[in-house]
Amino acid sequence: MTEINNDHNLVERFNNGDESAFNELVRKYQQRIYWHARRMTGNHLDADEIVQEVLLVMFKKLKDFKFRSSLYTWIYTITSTRSINLLRRRSVREIFSLQDSEADRAADSDIIKDLENKEEIKRLEKHLQKIPIKQREVFILRAIDGLSYEEISELTGKSVGGLKSNYFHALKKITGMMQYDE
Amino acid sequence: MMNDEKIRKYIEGELSGEELINFEKEINNSSELKREINTYRNTLIQFGKLKNVDAEGYYFTNILPRFRESISKKKQQEFKPLFAVGSVVLILIALVVIFIINNKQEVIEDEQITLQQLDNEELKTYLNNYSQDITTSQLTENIPEEYDSLFNSMIVSELNLSKYPGDYLVDVTSNEFNNILDELSEEEIEGLYNSLIKEDFN
Numbered sequence: 001m002t003e004i005n006n007d008h009n010l011v012e013r014f015n016n017g018d019e020s021a022f023n024e025l026v027r028k029y030q031q032r033i034y035w036h037a038r039r040m041t042g043n044h045l046d047a048d049e050i051v052q053e054v055l056l057v058m059f060k061k062l063k064d065f066k067f068r069s070s071l072y073t074w075i076y077t078i079t080s081t082r083s084i085n086l087l088r089r090r091s092v093r094e095i096f097s098l099q100d101s102e103a104d105r106a107a108d109s110d111i112i113k114d115l116e117n118k119e120e121i122k123r124l125e126k127h128l129q130k131i132p133i134k135q136r137e138v139f140i141l142r143a144i145d146g147l148s149y150e151e152i153s154e155l156t157g158k159s160v161g162g163l164k165s166n167y168f169h170a171l172k173k174i175t176g177m178m179q180y181d182e
Numbered sequence: 183m184m185n186d187e188k189i190r191k192y193i194e195g196e197l198s199g200e201e202l203i204n205f206e207k208e209i210n211n212s213s214e215l216k217r218e219i220n221t222y223r224n225t226l227i228q229f230g231k232l233k234n235v236d237a238e239g240y241y242f243t244n245i246l247p248r249f250r251e252s253i254s255k256k257k258q259q260e261f262k263p264l265f266a267v268g269s270v271v272l273i274l275i276a277l278v279v280i281f282i283i284n285n286k287q288e289v290i291e292d293e294q295i296t297l298q299q300l301d302n303e304e305l306k307t308y309l310n311n312y313s314q315d316i317t318t319s320q321l322t323e324n325i326p327e328e329y330d331s332l333f334n335s336m337i338v339s340e341l342n343l344s345k346y347p348g349d350y351l352v353d354v355t356s357n358e359f360n361n362i363l364d365e366l367s368e369e370e371i372e373g374l375y376n377s378l379i380k381e382d383f384n
Contacts, residue, residue, distance in 0.1 A: 055249045111238040143229045168190040175225040
């Protein structure tokens with residue numbers, strides 16, 4: 001409740017012309033935006049592009065935000081939509097060979113500091129890319145972010161039953177891929 | 183499929199009571215089921231590593247400055263079309279003004295050139311055509327002195343004055359004429375008037 005009130009206060013301040021309130025909001029949510037986009041797209045460059053797009057949408061549309069949901073639900077929806085759009089654009093470009101392959105993007109600059117686990121992290125991200133987008137989204141929110149189905153339902157607007165089914169399908173597929181790798 | 187849902191519930195801790203006891207018995211009796219559940223748990227443990235990835239702090243520190251920079255660039259880009267349109271409009275206005283000024287100068291220059299460069303025949307035609315529409319001073323003010331003799335001959339011819347000696351024909355402007363009148367007395371003017379009305383110019 002305190003977090004919602006704090007968000008409300010920051011949004012109100014920003015809408016009244018206080019740019020520092022927007023900075024605070026960005027600092028508060030930037031990591032969640034980045035990591036969700038990163039897990040959805042599987043690489044740093046695409047995630048970075050999405051972060052900047054989400055911030056731009058926030059900057060332009062915060063004045064229309066009426067707190068019918070929590071601010072993070074709104075930000076999450078923007079992040080998710082942008083990620084899915086980017087993935088669709090990417091798949092179209094890849095079909096027509098207009099964009100770098102996955103391997104080329106993966107070789108691009110990254111921000112992961114943990115060199116020991118870097119390869120392992122990239123392997124897991126690569127597995128995530130191989131399951132359908134909707135299953136991937138649920139799997140990320142449940143298995144990595146640790147959200148409850150109710151929270152995921154609030155974020156995605158999908159039924160808890162459907163989410164459970166999607167999650168288990170994703171878990172089975174990824175487990176299969178990991179076993180095949182070994 | 184039925185088993186999938188039970189496995190999911192078991193992994194996620196949603197089974198309880200008798201349902202949990204029965205399923206655990208089932209797991210203990212089936213090495214395949216046990217192995218399957220272990221692989222799922224292993225997958226989840228692996229993906230749990232993605233939860234706390236140590237990332238370079240500079241990236242997150244720079245997100246906001248980069249965003250602010252892109253915003254200001256966008257604002258500049260938004261301004262550019264307006265600036266471009268404004269520039270084009272200003273250039274067009276300047277071109278129109280220059281065109282109008284040039285045109286005006288050409289007309290004036292044309293008039294001056296025409297008057298100064300006309301030969302005798304052309305000048306006669308010009309005077310015949312336009313002398314009705316303009317005053318004498320307007321007609322003569324820009325005409326060079328070398329045309330005086332031509333005007334004299336034209337006046338002599340027009341008024342049939344060839345029988346009179348040429349030295350009384352004076353080329354005067356209205357100002358000069360008024361000056362001459364000012365210098366004459368009333369009697370002299372009366373005398374001149376009387377002699378002029380008696381003169382037969384035919």
